[in-house]
Amino acid sequence: MKHDNPPLLMIPGPVFMHPRIYEAFSRPLIGHRTPEFEEFFEETINMFKKLIQTKNEVFLLTGSSTSAMDSAIANVVSPGDKVLNVVQGKFSERWLELTKAYGGESIVLNIEWGKAVRGEDIARSLEKNKDIKFITICHNETSTGILNPAEEIGKVAREYDKILIVDGVTSVGGDYVYPDKWNFDILAGGSQKCVGIPPGLGMIMVGPRAWEIIESRKFIPSYYLNLLKYREDHMPFTPSIPHIYALHESLLMIEEEGFENRVKRHRIMGKATREGIKAIGLDLFADEKFASNTVTAVSYPNSIKDEEFRKAIQDKGVLIAGGQGKIKGKIFRIAHMNVVTEREILVTLSLIELALSQLGFLKNLGKGVKAADEIFFKNKK
Ligand SMILES: Cc1ncc(COP(=O)(O)O)c(C=O)c1O
Numbered sequence: 001m002k003h004d005n006p007p008l009l010m011i012p013g014p015v016f017m018h019p020r021i022y023e024a025f026s027r028p029l030i031g032h033r034t035p036e037f038e039e040f041f042e043e044t045i046n047m048f049k050k051l052i053q054t055k056n057e058v059f060l061l062t063g064s065s066t067s068a069m070d071s072a073i074a075n076v077v078s079p080g081d082k083v084l085n086v087v088q089g090k091f092s093e094r095w096l097e098l099t100k101a102y103g104g105e106s107i108v109l110n111i112e113w114g115k116a117v118r119g120e121d122i123a124r125s126l127e128k129n130k131d132i133k134f135i136t137i138c139h140n141e142t143s144t145g146i147l148n149p150a151e152e153i154g155k156v157a158r159e160y161d162k163i164l165i166v167d168g169v170t171s172v173g174g175d176y177v178y179p180d181k182w183n184f185d186i187l188a189g190g191s192q193k194c195v196g197i198p199p200g201l202g203m204i205m206v207g208p209r210a211w212e213i214i215e216s217r218k219f220i221p222s223y224y225l226n227l228l229k230y231r232e233d234h235m236p237f238t239p240s241i242p243h244i245y246a247l248h249e250s251l252l253m254i255e256e257e258g259f260e261n262r263v264k265r266h267r268i269m270g271k272a273t274r275e276g277i278k279a280i281g282l283d284l285f286a287d288e289k290f291a292s293n294t295v296t297a298v299s300y301p302n303s304i305k306d307e308e309f310r311k312a313i314q315d316k317g318v319l320i321a322g323g324q325g326k327i328k329g330k331i332f333r334i335a336h337m338n339v340v341t342e343r344e345i346l347v348t349l350s351l352i353e354l355a356l357s358q359l360g361f362l363k364n365l366g367k368g369v370k371a372a373d374e375i376f377f378k379n380k381k
Pocket of ligand 1: 012013064066091138140141142143167168170199
């Protein structure tokens with residue numbers, strides 16, 4: 001494997017990282033039990049808490065984002081507990097798999113892939129099944145490019161007095177995620193998405209209603225992910241020190257940019273990508289009213305083969321993602337997370353146009369790039 005010409009990562013994780021993150025990640029290690037590191041670790045947690053405006057406890061787990069999801073279910077769902085799993089893509093489906101893995105009784109609310117789940121859909125399921133205890137959702141469903149109305153869902157969950165468990169893996173750091181205001185009881189996050197550091201860190205926020213359940217359990221079926229251990233000592237096991245350096249640096253960069261500005265930038269990148277795609281003549285996969293600001297999914301025209309198309313783009317140095325699960329081969333996805341700016345969007349759209357022309361779908365090049373650039377221009381005024 002050669003490292004001298006890294007591709008531009010336009011996939012939904014790992015993402016294109018700022019040089020400051022590479023620098024932070026390669027700093028010399030210090031002992032994690034030193035007061036110096038302990039202080040740094042706490043400061044990092046507090047910066048993360050500030051990002052999501054929470055007063056609840058947050059823990060940093062060494063593991064990919066799924067470790068935070070696994071921890072969420074392992075700690076609160078007892079065998080036989082009824083869990084309403086909203087399934088509308090690959091990642092919301094992961095909650096269903098985890099529920100089953102820990103013996104929960106899953107009640108599935110299937111939503112068409114590419115559509116959002118609404119509060120009223122959830123309320124209907126709760127009316128039918130009064131003994132549901134938990135609700136799981138994926139805030140930003142990366143596999144379809146949908147951003148669910150989490151605030152509306154949180155209101156319903158609280159109205160019905162259910163524990164709401166949310167995957168914020170591709171929204172935290174790139175879009176508004178306010179767990180306290182929006183009534184989330186548990187929120188799972190990850191490192192290699194909108195906070196733009198290498199994969200390997202999971203974040204988990206746990207609210208008081210979830211703690212009540214955790215404290216009342218006789219047995220928690222996990223050792224490494226047992227949240228009581230993390231509450232007692234924020235570092236029960238040796239943390240990945242480079243990830244903590246990198247997360248701290250990233251959170252510093254987010255503060256410097258200003259979170260409002262950061263979200264605005266993500267929204268502009270999302271809008272420019274969608275307008276570019278439509279101008280090219282391709283269809284967006286997701287309902288545009290609930291379009292994600294961090295990832296865009298695009299339906300392939302019948303004549304285009306996924307592998308050929310993505311290879312043509314990859315050969316010119318840009319990596320975009322294919323579809324997953326039952327929509328594999330039917331869509332491709334462009335991520336616009338972390339430090340992405342108009343430069344990366346314009347390059348990606350031009351390569352998409354070039355590939356489509358190479359494959360005989362497109363005759364006139366430049367429409368997508370122009371439409372995206374108009375969005376950038378409008379937003380500069
Ligand atoms: C929304 C969402 N949840 C969970 C995951 C799983 O993350 P990981 O592979 O870091 O465990 C991903 C990865 O793409 C994701 O996008």
